Amino acid sequence: MRGRRPENYHAIRDFGAIGNGISLAIGVAAAKNNGKVVLFEGDGSLLMHIQELEMVQRHRLKLLICVLNDGAYGAEIHKLRSDGIDDTGAIFGRTDLAAIAKGFGLRGANVTELAQFKPLFAAHAAQDVAEVWNIHVSDRVVSPHTRRGMGRGHGRM
Ligand SMILES: Cc1ncc(C[n+]2csc(CCOP(=O)(O)OP(=O)(O)O)c2C)c(N)n1
Numbered sequence: 077m078r079g080r081r082p083e084n085y086h087a088i089r090d091f092g093a094i095g096n097g098i099s100l101a102i103g104v105a106a107a108k109n110n111g112k113v114v115l116f117e118g119d120g121s122l123l124m125h126i127q128e129l130e131m132v133q134r135h136r137l138k139l140l141i142c143v144l145n146d147g148a149y150g151a152e153i154h155k156l157r158s159d160g161i162d163d164t165g166a167i168f169g170r171t172d173l174a175a176i177a178k179g180f181g182l183r184g185a186n187v188t189e190l191a192q193f194k195p196l197f198a199a200h201a202a203q204d205v206a207e208v209w210n211i212h213v214s215d216r217v218v219s220p221h222t223r224r225g226m227g228r229g230h231g232r233m
């Protein structure tokens with residue numbers, strides 16, 4: 077992202093609420109109408125408004141949704157683990173979001189290897205249908221932002 081125009085990016089923090097990503101991305105994709113909008117999302121967040129994939133399909137919006145799928149409300153499990161509290165209530169398993177995207181008439185791919193990105197991107201760019209990349213990530217890696225908050229009460233967003 078470095079060295080590119082800041083106007084190209086939207087950081088979605090409204091109300092500190094997860095679930096907003098897809099609605100904002102739909103708006104940006106409709107406004108830009110250039111087929112080059114990418115949403116980076118969490119699995120728990122996308123599942124909150126997954127039905128909006130129907131609108132993406134109905135309006136023929138070209139959107140690339142990259143879901144970082146750790147099978148959990150990651151922000152919660154890292155805080156719970158740090159406090160020594162049982163994390164099972166925040167783990168729901170790796171939803172097959174690629175299959176769900178296909179069910180809505182969109183494209184979907186499960187990504188488990190870095191080498192998949194290049195050919196997947198070339199295939200995405202060469203056509204006009206929106207796509208969900210269900211990218212499997214570890215639930216054991218804690219982001220620097222979360223790590224900084226650990227042991228300090230974690231200040232809820
Ligand atoms: C509407 C709403 N509910 C609950 C929260 C608390 N919350 C903050 S981050 C988070 C987990 C998000 O999970 P996911 O989208 O899978 O992203 P991850 O943290 O796993 O990368 C939750 C539940 C919130 N911010 N907004």
Ligand SMILES: [Mg+2]
Pocket residue numbers: 118119120144145146147148149150
């Ligand atoms: Mg998650």
